[in-house]
Amino acid sequence: MASPTCVMKFGEKGGATGYLVGQENRGLATMFVMMNAARLGVGIQGVGVAECATQRALAYAKERRQGKSFAANGPPGMSPIIEHADVRRMLLTMKALTQAARMICFATAREHDIGHRAADEKTRQAALSRAALLTPLAKAFSTDIANEVASLGVQVHGGMGFVEETGAAQYLRDARILPIYEGTNGIQAIDLVTRKLPLDGGATVTAYLAELAEIIGNVRASNRPEFGHMPERLTQALTGLQTATLWMAMTLQSAPEAALASATPFLRLMSLTAGGAYLAKGALAEDPASPRVAIARFYAENILPEAESLAEAVQSGADSVLVDAHGAVFA
Amino acid sequence: MASPTCVMKFGEKGGATGYLVGQENRGLATMFVMMNAARLGVGIQGVGVAECATQRALAYAKERRQGKSFAANGPPGMSPIIEHADVRRMLLTMKALTQAARMICFATAREHDIGHRAADEKTRQAALSRAALLTPLAKAFSTDIANEVASLGVQVHGGMGFVEETGAAQYLRDARILPIYEGTNGIQAIDLVTRKLPLDGGATVTAYLAELAEIIGNVRASNRPEFGHMPERLTQALTGLQTATLWMAMTLQSAPEAALASATPFLRLMSLTAGGAYLAKGALAEDPASPRVAIARFYAENILPEAESLAEAVQSGADSVLVDAHGAVFA
Numbered sequence: 001m002a003s004p005t006c007v008m009k010f011g012e013k014g015g016a017t018g019y020l021v022g023q024e025n026r027g028l029a030t031m032f033v034m035m036n037a038a039r040l041g042v043g044i045q046g047v048g049v050a051e052c053a054t055q056r057a058l059a060y061a062k063e064r065r066q067g068k069s070f071a072a073n074g075p076p077g078m079s080p081i082i083e084h085a086d087v088r089r090m091l092l093t094m095k096a097l098t099q100a101a102r103m104i105c106f107a108t109a110r111e112h113d114i115g116h117r118a119a120d121e122k123t124r125q126a127a128l129s130r131a132a133l134l135t136p137l138a139k140a141f142s143t144d145i146a147n148e149v150a151s152l153g154v155q156v157h158g159g160m161g162f163v164e165e166t167g168a169a170q171y172l173r174d175a176r177i178l179p180i181y182e183g184t185n186g187i188q189a190i191d192l193v194t195r196k197l198p199l200d201g202g203a204t205v206t207a208y209l210a211e212l213a214e215i216i217g218n219v220r221a222s223n224r225p226e227f228g229h230m231p232e233r234l235t236q237a238l239t240g241l242q243t244a245t246l247w248m249a250m251t252l253q254s255a256p257e258a259a260l261a262s263a264t265p266f267l268r269l270m271s272l273t274a275g276g277a278y279l280a281k282g283a284l285a286e287d288p289a290s291p292r293v294a295i296a297r298f299y300a301e302n303i304l305p306e307a308e309s310l311a312e313a314v315q316s317g318a319d320s321v322l323v324d325a326h327g328a329v330f331a
Numbered sequence: 332m333a334s335p336t337c338v339m340k341f342g343e344k345g346g347a348t349g350y351l352v353g354q355e356n357r358g359l360a361t362m363f364v365m366m367n368a369a370r371l372g373v374g375i376q377g378v379g380v381a382e383c384a385t386q387r388a389l390a391y392a393k394e395r396r397q398g399k400s401f402a403a404n405g406p407p408g409m410s411p412i413i414e415h416a417d418v419r420r421m422l423l424t425m426k427a428l429t430q431a432a433r434m435i436c437f438a439t440a441r442e443h444d445i446g447h448r449a450a451d452e453k454t455r456q457a458a459l460s461r462a463a464l465l466t467p468l469a470k471a472f473s474t475d476i477a478n479e480v481a482s483l484g485v486q487v488h489g490g491m492g493f494v495e496e497t498g499a500a501q502y503l504r505d506a507r508i509l510p511i512y513e514g515t516n517g518i519q520a521i522d523l524v525t526r527k528l529p530l531d532g533g534a535t536v537t538a539y540l541a542e543l544a545e546i547i548g549n550v551r552a553s554n555r556p557e558f559g560h561m562p563e564r565l566t567q568a569l570t571g572l573q574t575a576t577l578w579m580a581m582t583l584q585s586a587p588e589a590a591l592a593s594a595t596p597f598l599r600l601m602s603l604t605a606g607g608a609y610l611a612k613g614a615l616a617e618d619p620a621s622p623r624v625a626i627a628r629f630y631a632e633n634i635l636p637e638a639e640s641l642a643e644a645v646q647s648g649a650d651s652v653l654v655d656a657h658g659a660v661f662a
Contacts, residue, residue, distance in 0.1 A: 007494050058661060070588040082661060085592035086517035089652050091661065151478065155510060155517075162508045163338050169507070176503070177493045179486060186417035186486075229647050257401040261416035265633075291660040294651065302596075302648040305640035316560045317633040320625065321420050329426065329622040330389060330413060 003045075003174035005181075038182045039139040040112070043105045046142035046178050050098040053146075053153035053171040057094060060157055060166065061087055081156075089302070090156050094149045096299040100275025101142035107278065108134040129204040133196045134274075136188035141271035143178035144185060150175040189263035192270070193248055194256075205245060213238060215277045218284060226288040227280075230300040234280060237273040237304050240311030244269055247315045258318035265317065269310035276304045334376075334505035336512075369513045370470040371443070374436045377473035377509050381429040384477075384484035384502040388425060391488055391497065392418055412487075420633070421487050425480045427630040431606025432473035438609065439465040460535040464527045465605075467519035472602035474509035475516060481506040520594035523601070524579055525587075536576060543569060546608045549615060557619040558611075561631040565611060568604040568635050571642030575600055578646045589649035596648070600641035607635045 010016035022030035061082035069083035081087045108131055115128035150172040154161035161168040179185040197205050216238050220231040244266055251259045276299055283296035341347035353361035392413035400414035412418045439462055446459035481503040485492035492499040510516040528536050547569050551562040575597055582590045607630055614627035 005493065062661070070591070084517075085588055085649075085652055086520065086595055089592060089595060090517075092652060095660065147482065151507070154507060155515065158511055158515060162336065162511055172507070176482070176485060176500070180489055180493055184486065184489060186415075186421075189417065228651060233643075257416055260401070261420060264417055264420060289659065291658070291662070294654055294658070294660050297654070298648075298651040301651045302644045305643040306637065307640075308643075309636035309638075309640045312564075312636040312639075313633045317629075317636075318416075320559060320629040320632045321416055321423060323625055323628070327622070327625070328620065329625050330393070330422065331622070 003049075003177060005174075005177045035182060036135065039135050039188070040105065040108055042178055042182045043101070043108070043138035043142035046144075046146035046175065047098060047102045047105055049171050049175045049178070050094070050101065050142075050146045050149040053150040053168065053175075054091070054094040054098055056166070056168060056171070057153040057156040058082075058091055060160075060168075061091060064158075064160075087156060090152045092295070092298045093303065094152050096279070096295050096303060097145040097149055097275075099295055100272075100279055100299060100303075101138075101145050103278035103282070104134065104271060104274055105138045105142055107274075108138040126204075126207075129199050130208065132199060133192075133204050133208060136192040136196060136267060137271045137274065139182065140179065140185035140188035140267055141275070143175070144268070146175040146178055147172070185267075186264060189267040190260055192267050193259055193263040194252065197245070197248055197252070202249065209238075209242060209245065212241075212274060212277045215281045219280045222284060224288065226293055226297070227283070228297050228301060230280060230283075230297050233300040233304045234273075234276055237269075237276055237307035240307050241269055241273045244311045244314040251318075255318075257322060261318035261321035262314040265310045265313045269307050269314060272304060272307045272310070276300055276307075334380075334508060336505075336508045366513060367466065370466050370519070371436065371439055373509055373513045374432070374439070374469035374471075374473035377475075377477035377506065378429060378433045378436055380502050380506045380509070381425070381432065381473075381477045381480040384481040384499065384506075385422070385425040385429055387497070387499060387502070388484040388487040389413075389422055391491075391499075392422060395489075395491075418487060421483045423626070423629045424634065425483050425487075427610070427626050427634060428476040428480055428606075430626055431603075431610055431630060431634075432469075432476050434609035434613070435465065435602060435605055436469045436473055438605075439469040457535075457538075460530050461539065463530060464523075464535050464539060467523040467527060467598060468602045468605065470513065471510065471516035471519035471598055472606070474506070475599070477506040477509055478503070516598075517595060520598040521591055523598050524590055524594040525583065528576070528579060528583070533580065540569075540573060540576065543572075543605060543608045546612045550611045553615060555619065557624055557628070558614070559628050559632060561611060561614075561628050564631040564635045565604075565607055568600075568607055568638035571638050572600055572604045575642045575645040582649075586649075588653060592649035592652035593645040596641045596644045600638050600645060603635060603638045603641070607631055607638075 021027070062080050064081050065078040066081050067078060067084065069079040070085070082091065111127045111131035111134065115124050115131055118124045118127060150168075154168045154172055157166050157168045160166050164170070183191070199205070216231075216234045219227065219234055244262075248259055248262070248266060251262075276296075279292070279296035279299050283290070283293045286292045352358070393411050395412050396409040397412050398409060398415065400410040401416070413422065442458045442462035442465065446455050446462055449455045449458060481499075485499045485503055488497050488499045491497050495501070514522070530536070547562075547565045550558065550565055575593075579590055579593070579597060582593075607627075610623075610627035610630050614621070614624045617623045
C-alpha cells in the first residue's frame with residue numbers, strides 16, 4: 001500500500017490543455033460513474049493500509065522485548081511485548097477492526113457483481129440497491145478504522161513508531177487522506193441517511209436488517225460456550241440499530257436537519273453492527289479453537305458495546321448539535 | 332504549540348561526555364522526580380495542541396463556503412461550512428473534548444498545589460494522593476483526545492487539511508508523540524489500576540467517586556430544562572464507573588492479568604465521567620444561554636454515552652484479550 005497524494009499545479013509554463021470527457025454540461029454526472037466505483041475502491045484502500053499496519057505492528061511486538069509479562073515462564077530476561085495484555089488488546093483491536101471492514105467491503109463488492117451479472121432482472125435490481133446501501137459504509141467505516149488502526153500501529157511501536165525507520169508513521173499519513181477524498185466521510189453519512197435509507201421505500205434497509213437479525217439469531221441458537229458474551233452483545237447492537245433506523249426514518253420527515261446531525265454516529269452504528277454480524281457468521285463455520293472465533297468474540301465483547309452508545313447519541317444527541325444555531329459557542 | 336521531537340545521535344565526532352545526575356545507581360528514582368511532573372506537563376501539551384487545532388478549524392469553517400445549509404436564509408450563494416450539521420458536530424466534539432481534558436489537568440494541578448502549600452499535613456497528604464490518582468488521567472486522556480481532536484481538525488479542513496498550507500496536519504503530527512512519551516498511555520492505565528486505585532487502601536478513589544456523585548446529584552437536583560439528557564447520561568456514566576471500579580478492585584486480587592487487560596478502557600471510562608462531571612459543574616454556575624451549558628450538554632448527550640460501553644468492555648472484555656494466550660490469532 002502507498003498513497004501518491006500530492007499537490008499539483010497545472011499551467012505554470014504556458015498553460016494546460018483541457019479535454020472534454022462525456023457531454024458538455026454533464027461533467028458532474030460523468031464524474032459520478034468513476035466516483036461510485038471509487039468509493040468502494042477507497043474503502044478497500046483503507047482495509048489495505050490497516051492490514052499493512054497490523055502486520056508490521058504484529059511483527060514488531062513479537063521481536064521487541066520490554067518488562068516481564070504474566071505469561072513469562074520461559075527463559076530469564078524480558079518478554080516480547082506481545083505478551084503484555086495491553087499490547088494484545090491493541091493488536092486484537094487492529095485485527096478485529098480490519099477484518100470487520102474487509103467483510104463489509106467484500107459484501108458490497110459481491111452485491112455489485114450480482115447486480116451486474118445475475119440472470120434475473122429482479123435479483124440484479126435488489127443487489128444494486130443493496131450495494132448502494134452498503135457503499136457509504138464500505139467507504140467511511142473502512143477509512144475511519146484505517147486511521148484508528150494505523151494510529152494503534154504507531155503506539156505498538158512506541159518511540160520507534162513516531163520516527164521514520166519502522167514505516168509505522170507512514171501508514172498513518174497514508175490513511176489520513178482516505179476519510180477526505182471521494183466524498184468526505186460526513187458526506188457518506190448524509191448519503192446513507194438521506195438517499196440510501198429511503199431506497200425502494202425503505203425495503204432495501206429493511207431486508208438488510210432482517211439478514212443481520214437472521215445471522216444473530218443463528219449465533220444465539222448455536223449455544224456455543226466459546227462465543228462468550230457474543231450473542232448478547234450482537235443482540236444489543238442490533239436492537240440499537242433497529243431503534244436508531246426507525247428514529248432516522250421518522251426524523252428525516254419531521255426534522256431533517258436533526259437527521260443530518262446524527263448521520264455520522266448512525267453510519268458508525270450500522271457499520272459496527274454489520275461488521276460484528278459478518279465476523280460472527282464466519283465464526284459459526286469454524287471450530288471452537290479457530291482464530292476467527294477468537295477475533296469475533298473479542299470484537300463483540302470489546303468493540304461492539306460502542307453500538308449501544310451510538311444508538312443513544314443518534315436518538316438524543318441531535319438537539320445539542322443544533323441548539324446553538326446562531327450561537328455563542330462558536331463566537 | 333510546537334513539538335521539537337526528533338532523532339538525535341550523540342558521540343559521532345569523538346565521543347560524548349556523560350554527567351552523573353544524583354547518586355550513583357539511583358538514576359531511575361532520580362528521573363522520576365522529573366517524570367511525575369512531566370506527565371501532567373504532557374497532558375497540558377495535549378490540551379494545548381487540541382486547543383490550537385480547534386481554533387484553527389473553527390476559523391476555517393467560518394470562512395470556507397460549500398453547499399447550502401438548512402439554516403441558510405440570508406443572501407444567495409453557498410453557506411460557510413460551519414452551518415452544516417455534520418461540521419458543527421465535529422467542531423463541538425473538538426471543543427467539548429478539549430475542555431474536558433483541560434478541566435482534568437487543572438483539577439490535577441490544583442491538588443498538586445494544595446499538596447505542597449496547605450498548612451495542614453492531613454490536607455496535604457489527601458491532596459497528593461488525589462493528584463497521584465488523577466495524573467494518569469491527565470496524561471493519557473488529554474493526549475488521546477489531542478489526537479482525536481487534531482484528526483477532526485484535518486477533517487474539517489477537507490483536502491486543505493491534508494496538504495500543508497493550513498497547518499492542520501502539523502497539529503496531528505505534533506499530537507502523535509504525546510501518547511508515547513513520558514510513559515505510554517498503556518503504562519498510565521496500568522499505573523492507574525495497579526498503583527493508584529489501591530492508594531490509602533482505596534480511600535483516595537472512594538473519596539473521588541463520592542465527589543463526582545455529589546456534582547452529579549446537584550445536576551439532577553437543579554431540574555434545569557436546558558440541560559436536556561445531561562442528568563441521566565451523567566448518572567449512567569457514574570454507575571458504570573462505580574461498577575467497573577468495584578470489578579477492578581476485586582479482579583486485581585483474583586485475576587491480576589485480567590485487570591491489566593481492562594486497564595485502558597477503565598482509564599477512558601474514568602476520564603470521560605470526570606470530564607462530564609467537571610463540565611456539568613461549570614454549567615451549573617452559568618445562565619441557561621451560556622456556551623458552557625451548550626458544551627456540557629453536547630458532551631453529555633453525544634460523547635458520554637461511550638462510558639456505558641466502556642463499563643461493559645472493562646467487565647466482560649478481558650477474557651477475550653487473554654483467551655489466545657499462546658495462540659493462533661497471532662501466528
